[in-house]
Amino acid sequence: MTTLVDRTRTVLSHACEVYRGTPHAQRLAGLRARLDQPLRVAVAGRVKAGKSTLLNALVGERLAPTDAGECTRIVTWYQDGHTYQVQASLDRQPPRQLRFTRENGQLDIDLGGLAADDVSELVVTWPAQALRAVTLVDTPGIGSLTESASRRTWDLLVPDEEETPADAVVYLMRHLHAGDVEFLRAFHDSEVSRPSPVNAIGVLSRADEIAVGRLDSMASARRVAARLGADPNVRRLVQSVLPVAGLLAETAVTLTEDEVGQLRKIADLEVADAEELLLSADRFVSSRPELGLTEIERNALLDRFGLFGVRLASTMLRRKAAATATDLARELAERSGLGDLQELLSSLFFERRDVLKCRSALLAVAEVVRTLSLPGSDSLAAEVESVVASAHPFNELRVLSGLRSGWVSGKDDVVAELERVIGGAGGATHQRLRLPADAAAPDLTAAASEALSRWQRRAENPLTTYELAVAARVAVRSCEGMLADLSRP
Numbered sequence: 001m002t003t004l005v006d007r008t009r010t011v012l013s014h015a016c017e018v019y020r021g022t023p024h025a026q027r028l029a030g031l032r033a034r035l036d037q038p039l040r041v042a043v044a045g046r047v048k049a050g051k052s053t054l055l056n057a058l059v060g061e062r063l064a065p066t067d068a069g070e071c072t073r074i075v076t077w078y079q080d081g082h083t084y085q086v087q088a089s090l091d092r093q094p095p096r097q098l099r100f101t102r103e104n105g106q107l108d109i110d111l112g113g114l115a116a117d118d119v120s121e122l123v124v125t126w127p128a129q130a131l132r133a134v135t136l137v138d139t140p141g142i143g144s145l146t147e148s149a150s151r152r153t154w155d156l157l158v159p160d161e162e163e164t165p166a167d168a169v170v171y172l173m174r175h176l177h178a179g180d181v182e183f184l185r186a187f188h189d190s191e192v193s194r195p196s197p198v199n200a201i202g203v204l205s206r207a208d209e210i211a212v213g214r215l216d217s218m219a220s221a222r223r224v225a226a227r228l229g230a231d232p233n234v235r236r237l238v239q240s241v242l243p244v245a246g247l248l249a250e251t252a253v254t255l256t257e258d259e260v261g262q263l264r265k266i267a268d269l270e271v272a273d274a275e276e277l278l279l280s281a282d283r284f285v286s287s288r289p290e291l292g293l294t295e296i297e298r299n300a301l302l303d304r305f306g307l308f309g310v311r312l313a314s315t316m317l318r319r320k321a322a323a324t325a326t327d328l329a330r331e332l333a334e335r336s337g338l339g340d341l342q343e344l345l346s347s348l349f350f351e352r353r354d355v356l357k358c359r360s361a362l363l364a365v366a367e368v369v370r371t372l373s374l375p376g377s378d379s380l381a382a383e384v385e386s387v388v389a390s391a392h393p394f395n396e397l398r399v400l401s402g403l404r405s406g407w408v409s410g411k412d413d414v415v416a417e418l419e420r421v422i423g424g425a426g427g428a429t430h431q432r433l434r435l436p437a438d439a440a441a442p443d444l445t446a447a448a449s450e451a452l453s454r455w456q457r458r459a460e461n462p463l464t465t466y467e468l469a470v471a472a473r474v475a476v477r478s479c480e481g482m483l484a485d486l487s488r489p
């Protein structure tokens with residue numbers, strides 16, 4: 001069976017032949033190579049939304065700078081590799097290797113006299129488990145579009161004439177800002193990425209700050225995120241919005257024994273005393289000198305955990321909800337929302353990585369064909385069309401974005417089922433059928449058969465709207481695909 005990747009590779013090989021000797025040749029070869037590389041996910045959002053912090057949490061190391069340094073203004077790629085290396089791409093000169101150091105686990109890159117504006121991007125190669133499946137791209141915050149650092153992010157996500165270098169985007173919002181909607185719309189409306197929420201998810205970032213650091217902050221953040229995620233304007237742009245306390249997540253995955261020792265001193269206080277100490281950051285830094293923590297240590301704890309994190313971690317230690325540093329790290333990571341984000345990334349992006357990569361590649365070939373017409377480029381365009389039109393995963397993505405944009409509509413329960421069946425909540429069979437992960441094969445088969453008949457009836461029902469009937473036929477194919485998979489030994 002030829003897979004979508006095989007077919008895309010064939011198209012790219014033809015494209016390389018047709019455009020040999022032109023300025024597009026190198027880019028097409030690069031696109032072909034990209035099919036075998038990890039998925040590229042960009043982390044984007046406004047200035048200080050917590051992008052770099054979240055990226056570090058996803059990698060499990062403090063690689064991205066979260067201070068006010070020059071490097072925060074440069075688009076930076078974090079990719080897996082055999083050696084540790086940092087390379088700067090410059091505008092009109094060959095790339096340059098940069099020196100770097102690590103202090104307290106934090107990577108510090110020396111720009112070696114270069115100004116941030118002269119560097120078009122940094123590529124950090126770092127052997128890390130988390131980077132095997134995905135290359136992460138940290139972007140400067142989008143403030144004003146005229147500012148040069150914003151411009152680079154904009155070019156990365158919405159290039160004028162190139163394919164988007166990222167296959168998918170995690171978009172951070174602190175609370176919905178008019179600028180967020182404007183940004184997301186531009187990202188999706190661009191010819192290259194096409195209006196589609198299929199490759200974007202939203203994160204309500206710095207979630208601990210929503211209820212000013214109270215212990216129930218994450219619950220409030222979940223409510224705000226659910227509201228945002230249900231807003232038609234947001235649904236049109238991102239698949240889902242979930243809250244993440246990025247700082248807590250980053251600290252959890254890089255927690256040290258020293259820090260746990262310091263938190264234990266707070267945990268040993270009487271509940272009422274600890275609560276009073278943690279009423280505000282000022283009070284935490286300056287009161288109870290007998291605690292045995294210096295002002296520097298207290299400030300460091302605040303920087304690493306935030307007031308919410310100090311409260312949560314010390315409470316968990318006091319209640320013995322976490323006994324060891326490892327337990328505490330795991331609990332904090334879970335409560336920060338990092339686990340949920342990783343699951344969502346996995347079901348919506350990683351499991352679909354081939355489709356997303358092929359999508360980026362085919363859109364780019366279509367773009368090249370539009371830009372430069374050569375003998376053979378017409379048939380190339382037809383090939384792209386044929387792969388795009390006949391590959392079922394693309395049809396699923398199309399229906400998904402049709403649902404999100406309101407183009408396909410129907411009764412709420414029908415729409416919800418449609419979205420699930422075509423993989424909108426994850427591509428695994430049990431997710432599509434809304435069954436538990438350990439559902440037995442006969443139950444899956446029974447559910448898939450029932451879904452198949454339901455969608456066949458809907459597709460053929462003369463009262464079904466034209467759009468819904470088209471979508472129903474895609475759902476029928478999805479059900480048939482599940483049944484075919486299930487019948488394989």
Ligand SMILES: Nc1nc2c(ncn2[C@@H]2O[C@H](COP(=O)(O)OP(=O)(O)OP(=O)(O)O)[C@@H](O)[C@H]2O)c(=O)[nH]1
Nearest residue numbers: 047048049050051052053066141206245246247306
């Ligand atoms: N309380 C709290 N603070 C956070 C969180 N995430 C980030 N911060 C803090 O917010 C500041 C900015 O965080 P960054 O991760 O650098 O944000 P960014 O979006 O990468 O910023 P720029 O790249 O400069 O636009 C830092 O001081 C972080 O410690 C969070 O989840 N909670």
Ligand SMILES: [Mg+2]
Nearest residue numbers: 051052065072
């Ligand atoms: Mg940053």
